[in-house]
Amino acid sequence: MPQPETNASAGEAAVSPWDGAADRIRAGGLRWTPQRRTLVEVLREREGHVTATELIARCRERDQTTTPSTVYRTLDLLEDLGLVKHGHGHDGREEYHILPQQVHGHLYCVGCGMTWEIRPETAAVIVDALASQLGFDVDLSHVTISGRCAGCHG
Amino acid sequence: MPQPETNASAGEAAVSPWDGAADRIRAGGLRWTPQRRTLVEVLREREGHVTATELIARCRERDQTTTPSTVYRTLDLLEDLGLVKHGHGHDGREEYHILPQQVHGHLYCVGCGMTWEIRPETAAVIVDALASQLGFDVDLSHVTISGRCAGCHG
């Protein structure tokens, strides 16, 4: 009988980048452990950004024995594979971008506490300015820039 | 005989913004304590940026009993007075700008680990882009933007 769930190695392209994670990890001589599986399951249910603290909490819901150090180490590994990318919120805390695609940045309003995205077009203006004037190739997504939104200033 | 060291209250303008710190603190109903004096002494000997950890260490050199919580609380107070301004390094750690004057930002090169300043003119391009496109009034000095310098990419 046909198996309901085989994974990416069966010829066709993977449905999600997460499907290939286990194989990619093993391909590097690394190991696919229950702890890593749990974290990947948690991540594939989310989009956008998550704090490390939240990820640890969600892993704990599934597996009480989850320890922070394992989660942080696994996140480093997933970052090497390009599946997540770490950054820092306005207060310097860790934040992970899940499946980072487009170049974008984040703005935090110190007035209302909301977070806004810098769209790729706007990000390009900033990246170009620093490239042409200083020769610097910046990664806008690594930090959250603070300021005041239109509704909170003036 | 003329006194060699009187302070700002003697009619003429203060030589340094630090000279008025004690009076400004007291004027707000707050207190000028030995711990605050020590931190101000440490700060007035430095320029540019310092990490909180370094400030704590330097205060400890003068007064073994200095505790971190007092230093952090005093830094918050000095920030309210505009004498320092906190930000975050590339790794999210606290960094204090001493006597912040010009609008400038910081770049960190993930290749060589060096830190560079974004000059006011370049900063203006970025601030203007976000103001005109998103109505956001950003504070570039709050975080350190990561990237690769001219020598480390390409």
Add this chain to the structure above:
DNA sequence: GTGTCAGCCGCAACTCGTTGCAATAGCAAA
């Protein structure tokens, strides 16, 4: 000089994140 009172200090405990180390357990080969 003395008293009063609220602001401040130091402590202890906590959160977030990192690291060294001994023990466990993937996974591939036999």
Add this chain to the structure above:
DNA sequence: TTTGCTATTGCAACGAGTTGCGGCTGACAC
């Protein structure tokens, strides 16, 4: 299925930063 190598885990300890609380003390009034 068993063996053996080593990547990975969990622990414990640490560094950075924050917070609540009881006691101390600066600053003002008398």
